[in-house]
Amino acid sequence: xxxxxxxxxxxxxxxxxxxxxxxxxxxxxxxxxxxxxxxxxxxxxxxxxxxxxxxxxxxxxxxxxxxxxxxxxxxxxxxxxxxxxxxxxxxxxxxxxxxxxxxxxxxxxxxxxxxxxxxxxxxxxxxxxxxxxxxxxxxxxxxxxxxxxxxxxxxxxxxxxxxxxxxxxxxxxxxx
Numbered sequence: 001x002x003x004x005x006x007x008x009x010x011x012x013x014x015x016x017x018x019x020x021x022x023x024x025x026x027x028x029x030x031x032x033x034x035x036x037x038x039x040x041x042x043x044x045x046x047x048x049x050x051x052x053x054x055x056x057x058x059x060x061x062x063x064x065x066x067x068x069x070x071x072x073x074x075x076x077x078x079x080x081x082x083x084x085x086x087x088x089x090x091x092x093x094x095x096x097x098x099x100x101x102x103x104x105x106x107x108x109x110x111x112x113x114x115x116x117x118x119x120x121x122x123x124x125x126x127x128x129x130x131x132x133x134x135x136x137x138x139x140x141x142x143x144x145x146x147x148x149x150x151x152x153x154x155x156x157x158x159x160x161x162x163x164x165x166x167x168x169x170x171x172x173x174x175x176x
Contacts (some may be wrong), residue, residue, distance in 0.1 A: 001109070009120075010110065010111065010113040010114065011109070011110070011125045011128055012108065012109070012110045012111075012126045013086070013108065013109050013125060013129055013132060014107065014108040014109075014132075015105055015106070015107055015132040015136050016101060016103055016106050016107075016136075017104050017105055017106075017107060017135070017136045017139055017140060018102070018104040018140055019105060019139050019140065020100075020105065021075040021076065021098040021099070021100050021105045021106050022075045022086060023085060023139060024075070024098050024105055024107055024135070024139065025074055025075030025076075025098060026058055026065045026075075026080075027135065027138070028078065028096055028135070029043070029047055029074070029078060029144050030043065031043050031044055031045060031047070032044065034058055035055075036138055036148075037131055037132075037134035037136065037137075037144065038055060038060060038131055038134075038146045039055075039064070039131070039152075040057075040155070040156075041055040041056060041057065041058075041064055041065070041131035042055070042056045042057070042058060042060065042091075042150040043055055043056075044056060045069060046069075047069055047072055047078070048069060048072065049070060049071060050067070050068065050069065050071060051067075051068070051069045052067075052068060053065075053066070053067040053068060053069050053080050053081075054066050054067075054171075056168075057156075057159060057166075058060060058156070059159075059166065061159070061167065062159060062162060062166040062167060062168065063085050063166060063167075063168055063171040063176070064084065064086065064087050064166060065082060065084055065085070066079060066085060066176040067080045067082045067083060067091060067093075067094075068081045070093070071095075073161065074144070075098055076097065076099070077095065077096065077097050077099055078095070078096040079093065079094070079095040079096070080094055081092045081093055081094075082092070082111070083174065084120065085163075085165045085166045085170075085171055086165060086166055087119070087120050087122055088165065089117075089118040089119065089121075090113065091110045091113070091120065092111060092112060092113035092114060092118075092121075092138075093111070093113045094109065094110070094111050095109070095110040095112075096108075096109055097109075097110070107132060107135065109128045109131075109132065111124050111128060111143040112143050116167065124139055133134055134148060140174060146174065148155040152154065
């Protein structure tokens with residue numbers, strides 16, 4: 001995997017996965033079911049340009065990411081705005097590009113739209129690197145690492161400690 005952070009602070013990360021673009025597409029766009037690679041969240045969206053996009057906790061009592069779908073070109077590209085409800089800076093823009101290669105496919109995430117004032121931009125590459133690694137593990141082996149599963153279990157038990165801004169009713173109140 002390579003991380004290439006541009007001087008503009010955009011995060012551009014890629015990983016090669018031994019599978020078809022269609023299988024990656026199905027995993028990153030599956031709705032209503034847990035996406036283990038994306039921090040054990042549940043995506044809800046019509047996945048049409050202009051549609052809302054939300055990543056919920058498995059019990060759907062918390063919302064972690066909100067956005068709007070900007071572009072859909074299955075199974076090659078998904079582009080959407082991105083706002084984390086715990087640290088609402090932005091929104092920024094995330095683009096998933098999936099390219100067929102000889103060994104399977106290359107998944108590239110480009111995260112843009114950062115301003116100098118945004119504190120979370122510094123940790124973006126770390127988070128996306130982890131997500132891409134988990135996506136690769138899940139698709140190629142059918143499972144994410146035990147360590148990650150344990151962390152998810154602990155996080156699930158600690159949901160009550162999360163900021164009020166992540167509660168569904170708070171997200172609705174803000175119109176996100």
